[in-house]
Amino acid sequence: MFYLFIITRIRSRPLGVVLALAIAAVVADNAHAQHADVLVQTLGNRLATGSADFDSGSWTLGRRVYSSEFGSNWSVNNPGFNALAATSPSMPAGASRLPGNTSLAWDFMPMKIDGVLQNAFYWDGAGSTAAAVDFGALPGPDYEIALYGRNAPVAVDGAASLVAGDVIDVTSSSGALHSHRYLYLDSGNQNAAGPPVDGIYLLSLRMKMNGYDPSQPIYMVLGTPGSTLAALQAAESWVTAWADELAPDFDADFNGDWVVDGSDFLVWQRNFGATNARLVLGDADRDGTVGAGDLAAWREEFGLSIDSFAGAVNGTLPTPAVSVVPEPSGAVLALLGISALARCVRMRLH
Incomplete structure (x- = not known):
C-alpha cells in the first residue's frame, strides 16, 4: 500500500527550525509481527493499554511492549492507536469506553538501564538472546526519534527527562479511535549527513487523557532495516521482562512531581x-x-524518585x-x- 505524506517538522530547539519534508514510500505492515495496535481503554479511573490485533480479531488488555521496523525512509506508522466504541462486542472484560470527543495524548517517559536515565536508548543488535541485550546511549549527539502527533511532532534525544507529547487523536462521539502516527528516526538534519546507525532503538510512552490517571508506561522496540529479526525479538522479550521496572510508575506520587514524599x-x-x-x-x-x-x-x-528508582539491568532478566x-x-x-x-x-x- 502506498502512502504519500508531507511532514512539517518542528524541532524543539531554542530558535525553532521549521522544515517541510515530502516523502513518497512504500509502507507495509511489520513483516515480522502481526498488525497489533496499541489498544487504549479505561479500567476504573485509569487508562489501560493492550493489544488491538486485527489479524486475529482479538482485543485484549495487558500488553505494554510493541515492536516494529523503520522503513528505508526511516519512518514507520505501526503500531497504531485504537480504542473501541461503547457498543463494541470486542470490548475486553472489565474495560470501558473512552469519553467521546476527547483528546488522547502521550508523554515520552525516561527509562533507567544500568543506573543511567535516558528517554531513548540504542543497542547495536549484535545478538539474539536476552543475555546479549545491551542498551546504551544513542549513536550520536544529534540523534532524535520523533512521533508525529495530531498537531506537531515531538522528539526525544536520549536526555534524562520526561518530554510532554502531543495529541494522538480525538475520539469519536462513541469513544472510538483508530489512528496511525509516524515515528521518524533522525541522525541529524533529516539524515542529511548520512543514514542512522543500524540496530534497535527503545522508547517509552504513557497515554494520558483529561479526567483519568495516565496509563502504565508502554514501550516501543524499533528495529532498523539492517537489524535482524532475532535481535528485535530478543530486545522485545527483554523489555517485556523489565516492563515494571524500566520506567517510573509510582503509585503514591499523588502530586505528580515524581517524588514520593x-x-x-x-x-x-x-x-x-x-x-x-x-x-x-x-x-x-x-x-x-x-x-x-x-x-x-x-x-x-x-x-522513591526519578533519581532513586532502580530501573533495569542489561543482559539479565529480573528475578x-x-x-x-x-x-x-x-x-x-x-x-x-x-x-x-x-x-x-x-x-x-x-
Whole structure:
C-alpha cells in the first residue's frame, strides 16, 4: 500500500527550525509481527493499554511492549492507536469506553538501564538472546526519534527527562479511535549527513487523557532495516521482562512531581475518605476510595524518585526479590502531622 505524506517538522530547539519534508514510500505492515495496535481503554479511573490485533480479531488488555521496523525512509506508522466504541462486542472484560470527543495524548517517559536515565536508548543488535541485550546511549549527539502527533511532532534525544507529547487523536462521539502516527528516526538534519546507525532503538510512552490517571508506561522496540529479526525479538522479550521496572510508575506520587514524599502524604491526609477518587486525590491502590491501603502504599514507596528508582539491568532478566524499603523516620512522620491524621480519622469514625 502506498502512502504519500508531507511532514512539517518542528524541532524543539531554542530558535525553532521549521522544515517541510515530502516523502513518497512504500509502507507495509511489520513483516515480522502481526498488525497489533496499541489498544487504549479505561479500567476504573485509569487508562489501560493492550493489544488491538486485527489479524486475529482479538482485543485484549495487558500488553505494554510493541515492536516494529523503520522503513528505508526511516519512518514507520505501526503500531497504531485504537480504542473501541461503547457498543463494541470486542470490548475486553472489565474495560470501558473512552469519553467521546476527547483528546488522547502521550508523554515520552525516561527509562533507567544500568543506573543511567535516558528517554531513548540504542543497542547495536549484535545478538539474539536476552543475555546479549545491551542498551546504551544513542549513536550520536544529534540523534532524535520523533512521533508525529495530531498537531506537531515531538522528539526525544536520549536526555534524562520526561518530554510532554502531543495529541494522538480525538475520539469519536462513541469513544472510538483508530489512528496511525509516524515515528521518524533522525541522525541529524533529516539524515542529511548520512543514514542512522543500524540496530534497535527503545522508547517509552504513557497515554494520558483529561479526567483519568495516565496509563502504565508502554514501550516501543524499533528495529532498523539492517537489524535482524532475532535481535528485535530478543530486545522485545527483554523489555517485556523489565516492563515494571524500566520506567517510573509510582503509585503514591499523588502530586505528580515524581517524588514520593511528605507532600504526597498531605494529599492523602486532606482527602481521606473521598470516594470515586483518582491518584491525584490519594488513591494509590486505585479502588476509588482514599483509605488505609493508600497510606500503606505511600509508606512502601516513601523516598522513591526519578533519581532513586532502580530501573533495569542489561543482559539479565529480573528475578523475584524482597526489597527493603526504609521506613520514614520519626522526625519525618512528626513533620507530616501524624497526630493530626489520627484526630481526623477519629472524627470520621465518630
